Amino acid sequence: MxxxxxxxxxxxxxxxxxxxxxxxxxxxxxxxxxxxxxxxxxxxxxxxxxxxxxxxxxxxxxxxxxxxxxxxxxxxxxxxxxxxxxxxxxxxxxxxxxxxxxxxxxxxxxxxxxKLMVGFNRRFDPHFMAVKKAIDEGRIGTVEMVTITSRDPGAPPVDYIKRSGGIFRDMTIHDFDMARFLLGEEPVAVTATAAVLVDKAIGEAGDYDSVSVILQTASGKQAIISNSRRATYGYDQRIEIHGSKGLVSAENQRPFSIEVANGDGYTRPPLHDFFMTRYTEAYANEIASFIAAIEKDATITPSGADGLAALKLADAALQSVKEGRLVKID
Amino acid sequence: MxxxxxxxxxxxxxxxxxxxxxxxxxxxxxxxxxxxxxxxxxxxxxxxxxxxxxxxxxxxxxxxxxxxxxxxxxxxxxxxxxxxxxxxxxxxxxxxxxxxxxxxxxxxxxxxxxKLMVGFNRRFDPHFMAVKKAIDEGRIGTVEMVTITSRDPGAPPVDYIKRSGGIFRDMTIHDFDMARFLLGEEPVAVTATAAVLVDKAIGEAGDYDSVSVILQTASGKQAIISNSRRATYGYDQRIEIHGSKGLVSAENQRPFSIEVANGDGYTRPPLHDFFMTRYTEAYANEIASFIAAIEKDATITPSGADGLAALKLADAALQSVKEGRLVKID
Amino acid sequence: MxxxxxxxxxxxxxxxxxxxxxxxxxxxxxxxxxxxxxxxxxxxxxxxxxxxxxxxxxxxxxxxxxxxxxxxxxxxxxxxxxxxxxxxxxxxxxxxxxxxxxxxxxxxxxxxxxKLMVGFNRRFDPHFMAVKKAIDEGRIGTVEMVTITSRDPGAPPVDYIKRSGGIFRDMTIHDFDMARFLLGEEPVAVTATAAVLVDKAIGEAGDYDSVSVILQTASGKQAIISNSRRATYGYDQRIEIHGSKGLVSAENQRPFSIEVANGDGYTRPPLHDFFMTRYTEAYANEIASFIAAIEKDATITPSGADGLAALKLADAALQSVKEGRLVKID
Amino acid sequence: MxxxxxxxxxxxxxxxxxxxxxxxxxxxxxxxxxxxxxxxxxxxxxxxxxxxxxxxxxxxxxxxxxxxxxxxxxxxxxxxxxxxxxxxxxxxxxxxxxxxxxxxxxxxxxxxxxKLMVGFNRRFDPHFMAVKKAIDEGRIGTVEMVTITSRDPGAPPVDYIKRSGGIFRDMTIHDFDMARFLLGEEPVAVTATAAVLVDKAIGEAGDYDSVSVILQTASGKQAIISNSRRATYGYDQRIEIHGSKGLVSAENQRPFSIEVANGDGYTRPPLHDFFMTRYTEAYANEIASFIAAIEKDATITPSGADGLAALKLADAALQSVKEGRLVKID
Incomplete structure (x- = not known):
């Protein structure tokens, strides 16, 4: 077909x-x-x-x-x-x-x-898929603590920020989805801290540019998310999962895997500086997964429900910042 | 002298x-x-x-x-x-x-x-000292987000746990000190999440074994701490600081820097499995610093006040867990 | 066009x-x-x-x-x-x-x-291209010593070996081309050592499976090549250039950039196990370079002369092994 | 005792x-x-x-x-x-x-x-000892190809060079010993290439500063040694052994294990710049081994015979350079 x-x-x-x-x-x-x-x-x-x-x-x-x-x-x-x-x-x-x-x-x-698939492309990155596979194969035992570091090379224009729904709904939402994907158990509580450290204009637009979030599941599993709208060293995208039997992590990706050494030290190039070059393979895998699901009439993942769950976490994180407290997810 | x-x-x-x-x-x-x-x-x-x-x-x-x-x-x-x-x-x-x-x-x-020096030995680890030096030299600009991962190879006996003051006062306290040392600005608010994932007996003793903490300073700088009482891969001790101009991090240390490659992949040995071998140089540098301060009649750091500040953060973290809210430091 | x-x-x-x-x-x-x-x-x-x-x-x-x-x-x-x-x-x-x-x-x-282009695909690998660029930009000063490690995941069938022209003309020839590409000066002498360590059948077919080669240029620059027909850890393809001001190297590539840690250590997956997946981008870049040269009527590289030069080095290496001496290139 | x-x-x-x-x-x-x-x-x-x-x-x-x-x-x-x-x-x-x-x-x-022990200190470096242990435990199968990269931070004074016996007897001799130690089989043939690329005064003193050497054993095992008298990036000391079942290598050591990332890339500090700081533990282990051998009246290694064997390889390497041929060891 x-x-x-x-x-x-x-x-x-x-x-x-x-x-x-x-x-x-x-x-x-x-x-x-x-x-x-x-x-x-x-x-x-x-x-x-x-x-x-x-x-x-x-x-x-x-x-x-x-x-x-x-x-x-x-x-x-x-x-x-x-x-x-x-x-x-x-x-x-x-x-x-x-x-x-x-x-x-x-x-x-x-x-x-x-049939609806929502574009959480990172689930289809080959390195993150390999991390998930390692978890599913039991190589780290029971998942206990997920750490996601996600920083953009540079902040988007303030006009974009204003229409974006705010950093939690626009940027962290990818990490909320990734946390759900990796935890293997639904988060039931969110606590978040947010600040404007990169660009005052972002604050004036009512948003934040630097946030830290902790998610917790019913059994006590934890996920930490660290976001910044600016990283001089490129598009920082790391995940790490600590489990009862070990740890699995995915390194950052860079376009060129070389190293130059001299009296100043050993230098590798910066990371990718654009989400599209970083996630080239993820985008292709994502559509291929959608096509395969249609062909086989299989369940489509991530679904609309996944999109909704991540959005609820984003709303809860914002509420946590505003109210200075842990927010439970219903 | x-x-x-x-x-x-x-x-x-x-x-x-x-x-x-x-x-x-x-x-x-x-x-x-x-x-x-x-x-x-x-x-x-x-x-x-x-x-x-x-x-x-x-x-x-x-x-x-x-x-x-x-x-x-x-x-x-x-x-x-x-x-x-x-x-x-x-x-x-x-x-x-x-x-x-x-x-x-x-x-x-x-x-x-x-003259009182309190034994926060990690400040004297040569690698962490190099991180601090890089910050002080302005190599990463203004500090924005500190991430500290600190996991013990294995949980101590429950008898020890009972006398320890709890994970925040016994284990995280080192990380609270390190966060203060690296942030360059006093934390004013703490939020923490804690669970028993490693050993039920620790929970029965009224303590936790897996915690995540966010500290925030008045200007919005954030520090994240991730602790577990057990890491199968050794004594996990990492710090990473994201700043306006860049990032500086200190890798884990292992006793042997070799790698064996075969069909199963490329394997480096586990980390140090004991805090004394991990921090051998730190202990020696610490005492040398104390001696030098006495000789030169110089200010001694870390002081009793540093010990007190870290303890207050530990108490606040515990309160945050108990009350499900952000706790401000007076 | x-x-x-x-x-x-x-x-x-x-x-x-x-x-x-x-x-x-x-x-x-x-x-x-x-x-x-x-x-x-x-x-x-x-x-x-x-x-x-x-x-x-x-x-x-x-x-x-x-x-x-x-x-x-x-x-x-x-x-x-x-x-x-x-x-x-x-x-x-x-x-x-x-x-x-x-x-x-x-x-x-x-x-x-x-117009003739000869398919030395490795010149078009993005990582090796980045190495060449670093050299051309003067980042390591004058090139002095080139080290090329090139090992196949597994030996080809003996039938292939028999038709291959021998390891120097079939396998090392890629490294001879890479050495010429990186040295920036023509090799004038070759010395080589060869043995059968992997598969006796290769020796019975009159060939070798493990070779070490040194090339030298008129000004004394040196290139070392290490080849094996079998590497359990994958397709080992590394280059490293030591110069008067520094060193530049290209790491091996692996399909998945993850690491799993546990009591046995920190393990990254093996390398690519097939030249086509390792050099996917190189093949695409190679043809794009050919097309661009035709479009612009530009000089085509690597040319027939490059193919000839590499073949002469292969013949000289074989002669060096047979005669136990340094062989000069005319 | x-x-x-x-x-x-x-x-x-x-x-x-x-x-x-x-x-x-x-x-x-x-x-x-x-x-x-x-x-x-x-x-x-x-x-x-x-x-x-x-x-x-x-x-x-x-x-x-x-x-x-x-x-x-x-x-x-x-x-x-x-x-x-x-x-x-x-x-x-x-x-x-x-x-x-x-x-x-x-x-x-x-x-x-x-009872005589000769000071080949590198055999006692904990990392190189771990490499040897991995070989002895059979983790890489049969040793096939040893690669030793050994570069000094800077050339010694020409006065020293003149009294040194030449690079092969003064510097490469450590690598000859290491090759013997790791090969597990005596080299029977040596071929070497040498040039003056670092400092003309070294050439005027009748010596070389950049050499490449291949050793071969009776069964065809090979060792490659790459030496330079100058490396801007520090004291470069690496070993790597390829065997029938895998590869084991020892990384370079640096005093500080940190990394700074910014728009220029990810930079780790240079290596140790002095053999005494690089081999601090090796010197201590070496003497401890000597003391233990005396106490236990055990065989002392490396012995005078080991010193002699390395010297013969150095002489053969020099002869190979002078005569442009493979030199056999009697």
């Missing part, structure tokens, strides 16, 4: 998915839609597909699945429309920044027996 | 200090006292010093300084006595497990213009 | 190049030829190109360049034919196992003003 | 051994001799021993063993004298720079049933 795709949104991340779909032997990119015709045409030309409207894709008989890469505030509506239209849906995170809206959207997906 | 020493307590850590004092060109071990005569005699014989009573050392004209390695519950009393006797004092941590008692003891030290 | 390609040989390495050409925005795979129709058809189907005979490709107006992936003993003939036909040629190494035959072939290429 | 020591030579290395002997619970430093009275007195004062003449130490009843740290050209004579006097002898390498003289000296030692 070849899964026939429509792409909604031809921006930066849309291009990544267009390439992944086109390069997959089990998929075909049939059409692309974008509010900016030039963007859609660029992808259509590069990958030999048609430009269509969203409505046309919704109604198309020759399209089985869509990839939603449009602006965040359109996600929930599009998921509902395409779920009703019977298309399998891959949607970039988040479904929405509002828990109630996400819940309503998931309700529609469930009622229409829709 | 040669600093002439009396050693109080000839146990495991007493031996370490006896060797350090004896090997220091600017110091001389004159006498040793211990409740067990055989222990004192063993040190006297190995290092060519006399066995005396504590009272005799207190009254001795030929002793300038003492090293207190007796049981914890004797520390505060001995500090007061020897401070009144005009001896410079190096005391193993803690001064006491009770904040009020520590405050009273420091009052006596101050009134008698005593 | 789009460079239109014919592919000669649809085997394992042919598939790699077919994918690289198809995925390059500046190239198009037009036709494929192979003695086994099924192999050619598989590539034609996967990449949407035609199956043609070699003769048809030779005569085709719609083909600008060919990639030669046929058996070694056909390379020189095909290079001559396609050079006469005015096609740009990428040929897998070696041009031929016989120096005189290679010289004759290069003469034809020169007479026909042909 | 306490082994009572006389120290001959109170220079730089004499001080190292004086400290090691004094700090060993099973040994006592009784006397020191030096042509410069002030040097001898400094050691006598620091370690509480007497200053005596060499003759007095030779005749002394209260001395069981001597450590010879006098100039190289006195070693063989002193070994003979003290062997005849019935003292156990630890002698810094080399016994002599001339093979015949070494042979004559060993003859005397054997005739007098003397």
């Amino acid at each position: 070849t899964v026939r795709f429509g792409l909604l949104g031809a921006g930066r991340i849309g291009k990544v998915h267009a390439k992944a779909v086109s390069g997959d032997a089990n998929a075909k990119l049939v059409a692309v839609a974008d509010a900016f015709p030039a963007a859609a045409e660029a992808i259509a030309s590069a990958y030999g597909c048609e430009v269509r409207t969203i409505e046309a894709i919704e109604a198309a008989k020759d399209i089985d699945a869509v990839v939603i890469c449009t602006p965040t505030d359109t996600h929930a509506d599009l998921i509902e429309r395409f779920s009703r239209a019977g298309k399998a849906i891959f949607c970039e995170k988040p479904v929405d920044l509002d828990v109630a809206r996400v819940q309503a959207c998931i309700k529609v997906v469930n009622e229409t027996k829709g | 040669t600093v002439r020493f009396g050693l109080l307590g000839a146990g495991r850590i007493g031996k370490v200090h006896a060797k350090a004092v004896s090997g220091d060109a600017n110091a001389k071990l004159v006498a040793v006292a211990d409740a067990f005569p055989a222990a004192a005699e063993a040190i006297a014989s190995a290092y060519g010093c006399e066995v005396r009573t504590i009272e005799a050392i207190e009254a001795a004209k030929d002793i300038d300084a003492v090293v207190i390695c007796t049981p914890t519950d004797t520390h505060a009393d001995l500090i007061e006595r020897f401070s009144r006797a005009g001896k410079a004092i190096f005391c193993e941590k803690p001064v006491d497990l009770d904040v009020a008692r520590v405050q009273a003891c420091i009052k006596v030290v101050n009134e008698t213009k005593g | 789009t460079v239109r390609f014919g592919l000669l040989g649809a085997g394992r390495i042919g598939k790699v190049h077919a994918k690289a050409v198809s995925g390059d925005a500046n190239a198009k795979l037009v036709a494929v030829a192979d003695a086994f129709p099924a192999a050619a058809e598989a590539i034609a189907s996967a990449y949407g190109c035609e199956v043609r005979t070699i003769e048809a490709i030779e005569a085709a107006k719609d083909i600008d360049a060919v990639v030669i992936c046929t058996p070694t003993d056909t390379h020189a003939d095909l290079i001559e034919r396609f050079s006469r036909a005015g096609k740009a040629i990428f040929c897998e190494k070696p041009v031929d196992l016989d120096v005189a035959r290679v010289q004759a072939c290069i003469k034809v290429v020169n007479e026909t003003k042909g | 306490t082994v009572r020591f006389g120290l001959l030579g109170a220079g730089r290395i004499g001080k190292v051994h004086a400290k090691a002997v004094s700090g060993d619970a099973n040994a006592k430093l009784v006397a020191v001799a030096d042509a410069f009275p002030a040097a001898a007195e400094a050691i006598a004062s620091a370690y509480g021993c007497e200053v005596r003449t060499i003759e007095a130490i030779e005749a002394a009843k209260d001395i069981d063993a001597v450590v010879i740290c006098t100039p190289t050209d006195t070693h063989a004579d002193l070994i003979e004298r003290f062997s005849r006097a019935g003292k156990a002898i630890f002698c810094e390498k080399p016994v002599d720079l001339d093979v015949a003289r070494v042979q004559a000296c060993i003859k005397v030692v054997n005739e007098t049933k003397g």
Whole structure:
């Protein structure tokens, strides 16, 4: 079976998915839609597909699945429309920044027996997958403490910050998902600390740029998350899991694995400086996983429920900062 | 000038200090006292010093300084006595497990213009000293986030746990001191999570074995501490500081720097499995620093006040766990 | 401009190049030829190109360049034919196992003003390219000593060994090319040691499986090469260059950058176990470099002369082993 | 039993051994001799021993063993004298720079049933010992290829070079010993390449500063040695052994195990810059091994025969360079 795709949104991340779909032997990119015709045409030309409207894709008989890469505030509506239209849906995170809206959207997906995958790409990084595999194989025994370090090379523009939902919903949400993925048990309490250390303008926009979070599960497992919006040394993405029998960790990735030594010491190059080059393989694996799930009619992971769970943790973290206390998850 | 020493307590850590004092060109071990005569005699014989009573050392004209390695519950009393006797004092941590008692003891030290160094040995580890030097030289800009991972190879006996004051006062206290040392700004708030994941008997003794702590300073700097009473891979002792211009970290130490590669992968040996072999150089540097401070009549660091500050953070962490909230430090 | 390609040989390495050409925005795979129709058809189907005979490709107006992936003993003939036909040629190494035959072939290429690139893929590995860049930027001063460690995961079948021209012409030849690439000065003398340590059958076939080679340039620069046909820990591919101002090295690559720690130590996974997965990026970069050189009518590197120079070093190494002496390169 | 020591030579290395002997619970430093009275007195004062003449130490009843740290050209004579006097002898390498003289000296030692240890300190480095242990435990199967990288931080004065016997006898000799130690089989052939790349004055003094050597054993095992008199990044001391079942290696050592990361990359400090700080533990272990062998009347290793074997390899390497050929060891 070849899964026939429509792409909604031809921006930066849309291009990544267009390439992944086109390069997959089990998929075909049939059409692309974008509010900016030039963007859609660029992808259509590069990958030999048609430009269509969203409505046309919704109604198309020759399209089985869509990839939603449009602006965040359109996600929930599009998921509902395409779920009703019977298309399998891959949607970039988040479904929405509002828990109630996400819940309503998931309700529609469930009622229409829709298929929805939410784009937590990091689960598909080969190194993080190898970490998960090591845990699942029992190599570290029972998971006890997860440590996630996640720092961006540089802060986004303040305009972006204002629309982002705040650092917990925009940035830490990836780490909340990763923590859930690795803990193997649902967090039941969140405590967080947040500050503005990188850029005052971020504070003036009502957000934070440096946060520390502790999650705790019912059995006492703990996850620590450390986030900064700026790291001079590149895109810092590390995970480490301490268990009853050992520890497993994934190193940072760098584009060039060389080392130069001289009187100043031994120097390796900085890390990747962009999430797209850091997670190139993750994006390809993610779409391949979506395609495989459709082909085999298998359960799709991460699901809308995973998106919702991570968002609830983000809301709880913000509440913890505001109220100076541990916040329990219902 | 040669600093002439009396050693109080000839146990495991007493031996370490006896060797350090004896090997220091600017110091001389004159006498040793211990409740067990055989222990004192063993040190006297190995290092060519006399066995005396504590009272005799207190009254001795030929002793300038003492090293207190007796049981914890004797520390505060001995500090007061020897401070009144005009001896410079190096005391193993803690001064006491009770904040009020520590405050009273420091009052006596101050009134008698005593010299007191508290044994936070890790400040003198050459690798951690190099980290501090890198910060002080401005190599990472302003400190923003400190991460301390500190895990023991194995849990101590439950009998020890019961007398220890609990994990925060016994184990995390080293990390509280290290956090203060590295942050360069006093923590004003503590939030902590604690669980029993390693050994139920520890829980039954009213203590925890796995804790995560976040400290925050007035300007928003954050320190994260991760502790476990058990790590199968050895004595895990790492620090990492993220700053405005970069990051500095200290790796774990292992006794043998080899690697064996085969079809199972590339394997380096486990870490040190004992704090004394891990911190051999730290113990020697610590005493050398104490001796140098006495010789030069310089300020002694870490002081009784440092001991007190760390203890207050420990108490606050415990309170945070009990009350499920952020606890402010007065 | 789009460079239109014919592919000669649809085997394992042919598939790699077919994918690289198809995925390059500046190239198009037009036709494929192979003695086994099924192999050619598989590539034609996967990449949407035609199956043609070699003769048809030779005569085709719609083909600008060919990639030669046929058996070694056909390379020189095909290079001559396609050079006469005015096609740009990428040929897998070696041009031929016989120096005189290679010289004759290069003469034809020169007479026909042909364009020939020889497939020393490792020059295009991003990590080795970064090493070369560091040298060219002067970061290690003048190159003095090059060390190349190159070990295969496992020995090839003895049937392959028999046709291979021997370890120096088959395996070490890559390292001879890399040494020339990195030394920046032509080797003028070779001394080599060879033994059969891995598999007696290789010795019975008249070849060696474990060799050590020293190259020396006129100014005294040295390159050391260490080869084994078997490494239990994977495909060991390291280079290191010591210069007047410092050292630059490239680490081994592994598919998964994780580490598991427990009582047995800290273990990272083995290396890649296959040259194609190890050098995936190198193969793509190599073809991209060939395409770019054609587009810009630029000098093609590595050239036939580079292939010849490496082969001469291989012959000299074998002679050095046989005669127990340093062999000078004319 | 306490082994009572006389120290001959109170220079730089004499001080190292004086400290090691004094700090060993099973040994006592009784006397020191030096042509410069002030040097001898400094050691006598620091370690509480007497200053005596060499003759007095030779005749002394209260001395069981001597450590010879006098100039190289006195070693063989002193070994003979003290062997005849019935003292156990630890002698810094080399016994002599001339093979015949070494042979004559060993003859005397054997005739007098003397005990002689030659100072190849690197065998006692804890990391290299761990490598040897891994080999002996069969963790890498049969040893096949040994690679030794050994580079000094900076070239010694030309005056030293002139008296040194040349790089092979002065510097590479340590690596010849290490190769013998690790190969587990005697080298039977040597081939070497040498050049002057660091300092022309070294060449004018008739020596080389950059050499590459291959050793081969009867069964075909190979050892590669790479030496330079200058490494900007510190004292480069690495060994790596490839065997039938795996590989074992020892990393370089650095005084501080920290890493600083910023936009320029991840930088670890340079290596040790002095052989005495690099091999501090090796020197202590070496003397401890000597003392233990005397106490237990056990075989002493490395012996005079080990010193002789390494010297023969050095002579053969020089001959190989001069004659451009493989030189066989008788």
